[in-house]
Amino acid sequence: MTRVPETKSPAPSPRSTFPPFRASAGLLLEVAGLNLAISGTPILSNVALRIHAGKIIGVVGESGSGKTLTALTVMGLLPPGAATTGSVRMDGQDLLALDEPAMCRIRGNRIGMIFQEPMTALNPVRTIGDQVAETLLIHGMANRGEAVRIARQRLDRVGLPEPEFPLDRYPHQLSGGQRQRVCIALAIALRPQLLIADEPTTALDVSTQAQILDLLLSLVADDGMSLMLITHDLAVVASLADDIAVMRNGRVVDGAPANSLFARDGHPYTRQLLAASQHRPLRASPATEVPATSGDKTEVDIGGVPAERDHRGGDRIAGRRDAATLLRVTGAVRDYALARKGLFRKPPVRRAVDGVSFSLDAGESLGLVGESGCGKSTLARAILGLEPLQAGAITLQGTPVTAVPAVRPSLRRNMQVVFQDPYGSFNPRHRVLRLVSEPFFLNETPLSASDIRERVAESLVSVGLAPDAMEKYIHEFSGGQRQRIAIARALVLRPRLMVLDEAVSSLDVSIRAQILDLLAELQGQHDLAYLFISHDLTVIRAVTDRVIVMKTGRIVEAGETESVLESPTHPYTRHLIQSAPKIPAHWLQETGHGPPPQ
C-alpha cells in the first residue's frame, strides 16, 4: 500500500520490475523533533536530520551518542519498551505512525540497512544466494527463479562474481569483507531509496574498508541511492559524505555540508572530536627528538634479518639512557596444521609467521601493522610464549621465550599484554582487586594481602583511577575505564615489555586520546617497551618510534615510523597508507589541529 502504483504490474525486463529512483534530487527523508525513551530513560532528544535523494549523510559521534538508535528508529526496529515522539517522514509519510506490517513492507524495500559486524550478520545455515533472494521473495517482488537470477546480479554488482562466488556458498566460506558485500547485496536487492550503513567498516582492516567504502560510493553515484553512513571515524565520513551530522548524548549538536563543517566557527564538540582523532601524546621518546632521515629506514629482504638494525642512527641511541636490547626475535616461524586430507597423511600446514626477525630496545615503542590475517597477532602470541615456534628464536633480556616448556614466571613477569576487547577480557564475577592482582602468582614469594592491596591501589592510581575501584566489579566501568584496568593489570608487576594488541581500537576517539596519553606517561615513568599492534596508522604514527609492516607472515618493511609512513618504499606499505581514510589537510588547518610541527 505504500508503493507507487506502477510497481504493481509485472514488467517483462528484470530491471523494470523495480521502481526507478525518483529523479528529483529533493528531500528523501526528514527526521524532525525525534525523542526516544527506552523504559522511561531518555535516549534521543529533539533529533533532526535531512537526507537528500542521491546524497550521503554521515552521522558521527562517540559510542552512546544515539547514532545507531536514530537509525533503528528510522527502520522501526527499536527494542521493546521504546517510546518515540516526533516524526520520521519519507515521501510525506510519517514512518513512526505506521504499524508493524506496513513497516515490514518498507524495510528492505525502500530502506535497506547493513550493520557493523559482518562475521555474524549472515545466517550461517543458509546459502548467500538464498539470503539475497529472500529479500525479493518476502516482498513479493519476484518468483523463485527470478529472485535467484536477480540475487546473482546483485552479488555481481557488489563484487562477488560467479565463478568464485556461486550462490550456494555459505557465509563461513567467505571473509569478513566478502560477507559485508553479501550484506550489502541483500540490502540493495530491491534497490532501496535509502541505505543505512551502521559502522559498516569498523570491523574490517584498512584495505577491505577502502574497498567497501568504494562500493558504497559507487552505489550512490551509479544507482542514485541515498546513504546514511554512521561511524565514529571522522576520516571515513570526511572522504565520503556530502553532509555530516555530529551527535552527542542523544542530540545532534552540529550539522553542515562536509566541506564547510570545519571551515566555519564550528561547534566546540566537533573540533574536540577532530582534535582527539588526531591526538599525539607528548612522549619523551627519541623519535621526536631526532629527525628521521631516509638512511634510518631500509626495506627488508623477505625472511631475512632486518638490515635496518645495523645502521640505526647512533646519535638516536646516544640520546637515551642505556638502550639495551630487550626483545630479540630471530627468524621466527609459526605453522598451523590444517585438516588432514587423509587419515594417515601428514596434515598440510599454513605458515602464519614466516621468518620474522626484529628487536626491541628497553623503553622503545615498536609498531606492528598489517591486514587481518597477516600474522601479527600470532607473532605477538609467540612473543608472549603462548605459541610454539617451528623455527627461529625469541629472547627477552637474553633468555629464550618458549611455549613448550612454558615460560618461567621470572621471565613472564617482565612481559604483560593488553588486548583489544575491554569487555571480554575480564572475568565478570571477580572484583577489580582480584583481576588486577592475579599476575602476582608469578612472584616466587607470595605478597601479603596488605601488600597486594597497596600495589593494586598504586597501579590503579597510576592509570588514573581511584584506589577504591578495586572493590567494584568490572561491569561498573565504562569501556575506557576497563581498558585502564587492563593496563593496571599489565602494569602491576612492573614489566619491561608490554604488548598492546589493538588495545585502543575499540575505544572512542576521545577515550583513545586519553589512553594514548596514559601509555606515553607510563612509558616515561617505568621505562617500558611497547609492542604496539594496530591496523590504525594514525595511532601507530602517534605513539611509536619504529614500525614493522607485515604481510602474509613476513616483514615487508621496517624503519623509523615517520619515515616509513611519509615515504614508504614497499608497494604494500604504500597501499596500506593509501587505503587508510584521511581527514583532508585543510580541515586540520582550518581548525588549528594539524600535526605538531616537527
Place this chain on the structure above:
Amino acid sequence: MIRFLVTRLLSLCVSLIAASVVIFCVIEVIPGDPAAFMLGLNANPDTVAALREDLGLTGDALSRYFSWTTGMLTGDFGTSYTYRVPVSELVSDRLLVSLPLAVYALILSTALALPVGMIAAMRRGTLTDVGIMGTTQLGIAVPNFWFAMLLVLLFAVSLRLFSAGGFPGWDAGFLAGLKALTLPAVSLAFPQASILARITRSALLETLNQDYIRTARAKGLTERQTIVGHALRNALIPVMTIIGLQFAFLLAGAVIIENVFFLPGLGRLIFQGITQRDLVVVESVVMLLVFAVVMVNFLVDVAYAAIDPRLRIRT
C-alpha cells in the same frame, strides 16, 4: 559430506566394539562364575557345569568373546536360561512394543514441545510465557508413574476411553495397538516434552539475539517469518541433542511405565533378566541398547550436519 558420513560411521563401529568389550568383561571375565551366580549358592556342581557348557562358558575368554560377537552379527544372541528360548526371539517380541512406544512418545513430545517452546519464546515475559514455563516446570517435577496413574484414573477408570493396561499385540490391528500404547506414550512424553519445550524456548531466545536475526528484520521479514526462516533452524542444534538423549532414555528407561501399564517391553525384560540372574539376556539386551544409543547419536550427528553446513567439513 560423504567423508563426513564415513568418518562418523567409523567412529560408530569403534564405539560399538568398545562397548561390547566392556559389557563382555563386566559380565563374563570379572571374577565369579556366571553359571554359579545364576544358579545360586546351593547349586549342584554338575548343574553348574552343564550350564557352563550350555552358556558357552568353556574355552578361553578371547574365543568366547568372538563367538558372542559373531553370533550377534548373525542374529544369534544365545539362549535365555530362565525362558529357555532364544534371546533374539525374546528381544524381537519386546522390541515390537518398546520401539513403537518410544517413537510414539518421542513424536508426541516433539510435536508438543517445539510449538510450545516457540510460542513461549515469541511471547517472552508475557502471561502466556509464564503459564508455559509454570506448566513445564510441573511436567518435570511430577514423577511420570504418578502422572500415568492419574491418566489411568481419568481415562480408563472414569471415562472408560482407554484400557488401564496390557497390550493386545499388533495382530489385533494397528489402531488397537496404538490405542493401548497411547496412555503410556502420553505419560512418557509429558515430562520429556516439558524439558524439550524449555530447551526450545531458551535456544530460540539465544538465537533471536544473534546479529543475523537483525539482518533478517532489516530485510523486511516479520517476526514470525524471522523465527521460522532464520531462528528455528539455528536453534535446532541443542534441541536435536536433547531429542537424541530422550530417545535413548525412552527405549530403555520406560521400565516403570511398562510396569504401570503391564506392557511387555524391553525395560521389563532387562529388569526381569537382572532379578532372575539371566545374564545371557542382560548381556544381549544391554548390547542392543548400546547399539540403539550409538545409532541414535549417529543420526543426531548426521542431522547436525544437515542443519549446519559448518559442521560438514569437520572430521
